[in-house]
Amino acid sequence: MSVNRSKSQPRYRRLADALQRAISEARYAVGATLPGELELMSRYRVSRHTVREALRCLAELGLISRNRGVGTVVTARDPSNAHVQQLASPAGWMRYSEDSRLEVIGNEALRVDAVLARRLDCRRGAPWRRVTALRRVTADRALIGWSDIYLPEAYAGVVGAMGRRAGRVYELIEARFGARVARVEVQVTAGLFDAERAKALAVPVNSASLCVTRRYRDASGQVLLLSQTHHPAERFTYAFELLRGGDGAAWLAA
Amino acid sequence: MSVNRSKSQPRYRRLADALQRAISEARYAVGATLPGELELMSRYRVSRHTVREALRCLAELGLISRNRGVGTVVTARDPSNAHVQQLASPAGWMRYSEDSRLEVIGNEALRVDAVLARRLDCRRGAPWRRVTALRRVTADRALIGWSDIYLPEAYAGVVGAMGRRAGRVYELIEARFGARVARVEVQVTAGLFDAERAKALAVPVNSASLCVTRRYRDASGQVLLLSQTHHPAERFTYAFELLRGGDGAAWLAA
DNA sequence: TTGACCGACATGTCCGGACATCCTAGCATG
DNA sequence: CATGCTAGGATGTCCGGACATGTCGGTCAA
Numbered sequence: 024m025s026v027n028r029s030k031s032q033p034r035y036r037r038l039a040d041a042l043q044r045a046i047s048e049a050r051y052a053v054g055a056t057l058p059g060e061l062e063l064m065s066r067y068r069v070s071r072h073t074v075r076e077a078l079r080c081l082a083e084l085g086l087i088s089r090n091r092g093v094g095t096v097v098t099a100r101d102p103s104n105a106h107v108q109q110l111a112s113p114a115g116w117m118r119y120s121e122d123s124r125l126e127v128i129g130n131e132a133l134r135v136d137a138v139l140a141r142r143l144d145c146r147r148g149a150p151w152r153r154v155t156a157l158r159r160v161t162a163d164r165a166l167i168g169w170s171d172i173y174l175p176e177a178y179a180g181v182v183g184a185m186g187r188r189a190g191r192v193y194e195l196i197e198a199r200f201g202a203r204v205a206r207v208e209v210q211v212t213a214g215l216f217d218a219e220r221a222k223a224l225a226v227p228v229n230s231a232s233l234c235v236t237r238r239y240r241d242a243s244g245q246v247l248l249l250s251q252t253h254h255p256a257e258r259f260t261y262a263f264e265l266l267r268g269g270d271g272a273a274w275l276a277a
Numbered sequence: 278m279s280v281n282r283s284k285s286q287p288r289y290r291r292l293a294d295a296l297q298r299a300i301s302e303a304r305y306a307v308g309a310t311l312p313g314e315l316e317l318m319s320r321y322r323v324s325r326h327t328v329r330e331a332l333r334c335l336a337e338l339g340l341i342s343r344n345r346g347v348g349t350v351v352t353a354r355d356p357s358n359a360h361v362q363q364l365a366s367p368a369g370w371m372r373y374s375e376d377s378r379l380e381v382i383g384n385e386a387l388r389v390d391a392v393l394a395r396r397l398d399c400r401r402g403a404p405w406r407r408v409t410a411l412r413r414v415t416a417d418r419a420l421i422g423w424s425d426i427y428l429p430e431a432y433a434g435v436v437g438a439m440g441r442r443a444g445r446v447y448e449l450i451e452a453r454f455g456a457r458v459a460r461v462e463v464q465v466t467a468g469l470f471d472a473e474r475a476k477a478l479a480v481p482v483n484s485a486s487l488c489v490t491r492r493y494r495d496a497s498g499q500v501l502l503l504s505q506t507h508h509p510a511e512r513f514t515y516a517f518e519l520l521r522g523g524d525g526a527a528w529l530a531a
Numbered sequence: 532t533t534g535a536c537c538g539a540c541a542t543g544t545c546c547g548g549a550c551a552t553c554c555t556a557g558c559a560t561g
Numbered sequence: 562c563a564t565g566c567t568a569g570g571a572t573g574t575c576c577g578g579a580c581a582t583g584t585c586g587g588t589c590a591a
Contacts, residue, residue, distance in 0.1 A: 092554025
């Protein structure tokens with residue numbers, strides 16, 4: 024019942040396979056620069072178009088990153104996941120391991136438009152703050168996520184403490200403003216990195232991202248905070264165990 | 278602190294945006310065929326290369342699907358997620374909503390190699406069975422997942438009942454063979470669809486997939502079942518809520 | 532009526548050329 | 562020593578051409 028596959032591969036695929044093999048055999052180390060397009064052309068006797076298609080395949084596998092003026096840099100040896108985020112409890116969906124930190128890279132006030140108002144469940148034109156941040160593993164400086172964080176302008180005072188002090192953003196809001204999170208809505212899906220985020224995280228454009236969105240509401244249902252984080256699939260995995268049994272936890276599903 | 282963005286977009290991006298707008302305004306309905314490359318060339322006065330790059334962008338957004346001899350077909354109106362899998366409890370990570378069914382499309386016996394042995398935590402050469410299946414929403418026939426399911430050859434008797442009878446695969450094994458699942462390891466990450474899976478699910482090659490792997494173990498730690506499911510990001514989202522409180526559930530985190 | 536074949540059409544692969552844009556290293560100047 | 566500029570190198574964009582491969586619908590023959 025196996026599917027019959029074509030035996031002959033296009034030239035660009037064969038080149039991509041050869042280069043992928045070279046990378047996996049560490050002939051080009053992670054961080055190293057591949058030969059440029061013109062050299063690959065002459066070395067493999069193919070057109071520049073074919074070289075570019077092959078490199079595009081590797082970029083989409085997350086193995087290389089390409090930038091004008093720099094060249095083609097190896098970013099992974101194989102498409103394995105580097106950082107495994109172990110979840111010890113359901114609350115783990117709202118926090119990251121202690122060995123990673125948030126780095127704020129953007130902070131702007133805004134009036135929410137119709138689309139965003141729907142996401143934030145607030146009225147149009149309301150004053151909110153959007154904070155952009157990267158998440159980095161402290162040990163090896165690996166970037167594992169890009170976050171877009173939205174909070175009401177009234178809570179903007181916590182932005183300064185983000186990433187500078189241990190603690191989750193919602194906890195900062197609770198501590199500083201006496202708010203109380205009663206419920207968190209979590210959505211997990213996948214996407215592709217656009218150019219801006221890909222560049223910030225040093226991953227290829229259109230590579231796979233694991234996308235987690237969290238909406239924090241207080242007891243009256245008002246949204247206190249919304250964060251959306253895009254993780255490079257090659258560097259981040261959520262992992263958890265489910266056991267048969269019965270016992271309580273601080274957080275649990277509705 | 279906003280990032281300065283280039284005002285001028287490449288031509289292929291402008292064309293992609295125009296076509297995306299046309300799709301979102303339903304000028305081309307889902308299922309409809311876009312004009313061919315040659316027509317788009319003359320209509321927009323760009324080279325075929327530029328048309329192809331623009332269409333590649335849309336394909337990567339999951340809005341279109343392209344096949345030789347057929348043309349370019351609209352597959353989604355916008356990159357929104359169609360099927361939201363609500364999780365009412367942690368156990369929801371192990372099951373799908375009642376309105377979807379498993380369709381077995383492949384079934385082969387195999388001897389596990391070194392790589393697979395590591396995944397299945399069994400010895401090399403052990404006899405296992407690999408079942409390939411699609412998951413389909415019963416209401417609108419939408420395909421929401423491709424599953425690779427591995428089970429020991431000794432449990433192959435349940436394959437016939439898969440998709441034909443309500444019930445989870447692990448429950449079929451428990452009922453038929455008296456086995457007992459004590460623990461499930463779940464991994465959530467993202468990936469890109471390869472050609473085979475993309476074709477089966479009618480999504481573009483290299484579009485984003487949400488990938489969930491489940492490894493079911495008995496009390497002695499032996500793996501009874503492993504399933505890996507790839508969901509098209511545009512058609513599937515996991516959603517759940519976390520409440521503050523304390524009470525028990527049948528399944529809970531370790 | 533059904534099955535096979537063929538032609539038209541559509542995308543996929545591959546070549547070549549040219550210019551634009553961006554990055555970085557080296558050199559010159561203060 | 563620090564800073565700024567420039568040239569060379571690397572990828573990105575865009576054009577054009579040609580042929581290959583696959584799909585689908587129509588026609589013809591059994």
